[in-house]
Amino acid sequence: ETVMTQSPAALSMSPGERVTLSCRASQGVSRNLAWYQQKPGQAPRLLIYGASTRATGIPARFSGSGSETEFTLTINSLQSEDFVVYYCQQYNDWPWTFGQGTKVEVK
Amino acid sequence: EVQLVQSGAEVKEPGESLKISCKGSGYSFANHWVAWVRQMPGKGLEWMGIIHPGDSDTRYSPSFQGQVTISADKSISTAYVQWSSLKASDTAIYFCARHETGAEYWGQGTLVTVSS
Numbered sequence: 001e002t003v004m005t006q007s008p009a010a011l012s013m014s015p016g017e018r019v020t021l022s023c024r025a026s027q028g029v030s031r032n033l034a035w036y037q038q039k040p041g042q043a044p045r046l047l048i049y050g051a052s053t054r055a056t057g058i059p060a061r062f063s064g065s066g067s068e069t070e071f072t073l074t075i076n077s078l079q080s081e082d083f084v085v086y087y088c089q090q091y092n093d094w095p096w097t098f099g100q101g102t103k104v105e106v107k
Numbered sequence: 108e109v110q111l112v113q114s115g116a117e118v119k120e121p122g123e124s125l126k127i128s129c130k131g132s133g134y135s136f137a138n139h140w141v142a143w144v145r146q147m148p149g150k151g152l153e154w155m156g157i158i159h160p161g162d163s164d165t166r167y168s169p170s171f172q173g174q175v176t177i178s179a180d181k182s183i184s185t186a187y188v189q190w191s192s193l194k195a196s197d198t199a200i201y202f203c204a205r206h207e208t209g210a211e212y213w214g215q216g217t218l219v220t221v222s223s
Contacts, residue, residue: 001169032208034208034209034210036152036209036210038152043202043204043213043214043215043216044144044152044202044204044210044213045213046209046210046211048209049208049209049211050208050209055209055211056211087151087152089152089209089210091206091208091209094157094166095154095166095167095168095169096142096154096157096168096206097154098151098152098153098154099151100151101151101152
């Protein structure tokens, strides 16, 4: 099973700042990597798939990069609604696996 | 419009059985994988398994193999997950999702509470 490790577990940022979240795979997953945002009480929302392609309707301030074992999600100019939890997920090999999540908090 | 609508919240006692559902609409249900995801209280997301409704090809995550049964009825565009004997540790929100390259469409979640 491919283990996905996200870092940091939480970070404090200010609105308008840029943040970079990291996700590491225990083995290569090519570019079969997705990022999700989850707000309290809601289902996750797909932000990025294929490591760097924004899903339908996702604002351009969200961007993804990386391949194989190292991936990043960057959010430019944090908006108030962005202070929630983010998960990475590999879908290269079954079982698919999520990272444990990164919580972006308001400083 | 693609939609996945899940059945309502359930409160059960340990040892009871349960089957929850996820009905798809707005797309060809038989042609897309449906996944089930567990989220325990205050915790992260876990894939339970996936099913292809067209041929019922089903795969389980090792942690859930033997613990749940995933099925689908393509004639009514509905996927299911069922438990034969619930435990308190099954208390969680369960989501279904349509997965292609990532899960773009999600159900609203079904809260299952198992308590004596």
